């Protein structure tokens with residue numbers, strides 16, 4: 175499967191950073207650089223970069239002395255699991271035991287080590303095909319002689335793919351080490367979890383998030399507002415603090431409960447507005463992809479004279495097709511991630527209403543459950559517009 179080989183080549187590992195589940199920026203390599211840039215005071219690969227995760231850091235430093243074949247990092251989104259996995263992968267591969275900023279550590283942190291694989295889901299959830307790809311990837315021989323590290327982000331979204339994953343995680347080939355990440359452990363994941371060494375990440379308080387942003391050079395007011403809106407997610411807070419359009423989208427979703435007025439026409443307007451913002455949120459990703467297409471075209475024009483005509487055309491065609499497929503996958507993922515972020519904002523708005531007493535707690539709880547259920551079932555919602563309208567109509571019924 176191409177996504178993996180492309181990622182293995184270090185091209186698509188962009189989301190392997192702290193800013194991850196965050197929509198638009200999840201697919202921008204720029205986001206990785208921005209975060210990496212903030213890590214300047216630490217050695218590349220040092221766990222010191224994790225904010226507020228002293229217990230997890232201690233556990234990982236203890237674990238590296240006697241590594242096992244599978245780890246499960248569990249903690250709320252934005253708690254630093256991906257960054258931790260990246261550092262731990264560097265520690266597993268580093269000749270000096272890690273956290274020393276050597277060339278190996280730097281390559282892993284840059285997403286450019288051939289023995290580190292990040293298996294990103296393609297759509298809203300991991301598919302069985304992707305689970306089989308995990309098996310194939312895990313069976314690969316190490317390029318540089320050390321272990322192969324396979325990172326499985328968002329394993330709580332593996333769902334139907336879990337049975338296919340189980341055997342691989344139980345009996346990995348050779349020296350493969352799995353680093354599975356999950357926001358929580360759903361029932362279908364309990365057996366896999368029992369085969370892994372568990373490392374727990376805690377949720378961060380608003381003050382911790384704000385402090386971290388301020389340490390990265392964000393002004394006090396912006397840092398505090400972003401921390402509040404991000405609900406303990408440092409990755410989201412970083413985005414909110416830096417990209418005004420993210421905050422605008424967050425606010426649009428948060429405004430929904432207050433704007434529902436009992437009319438179907440309002441619901442239609444709201445849904446069109448939200449879907450318009452959703453579409454616009456892909457702009458940075460599309461711009462990056464257009465630049466990549468241009469680069470590919472330039473590269474083939476440059477290399478063309480070295481290869482006989484017909485073969486050059488075939489090579490160029492295959493390259494373009496692979497790029498196109500990866501772009502479509504990235505677009506699908508960006509869209510589901512962005513929609514999930516919006517739904518999270520909507521659920522948060524209902525929680526706030528219960529908190530402030532403007533909505534009966536049991537109604538708010540049902541609203542949150544409806545929104546969360548919708549978010550969890552995104553994979554099964556092909557008719558986005560109608561499904562969203564139906565959701566808002568049900569929510570309206572609850573508020574009224």
Ligand SMILES: [Zn+2]
Pocket residue numbers: 219268269270271272273274275276277278279280
């Ligand atoms: Zn090193």
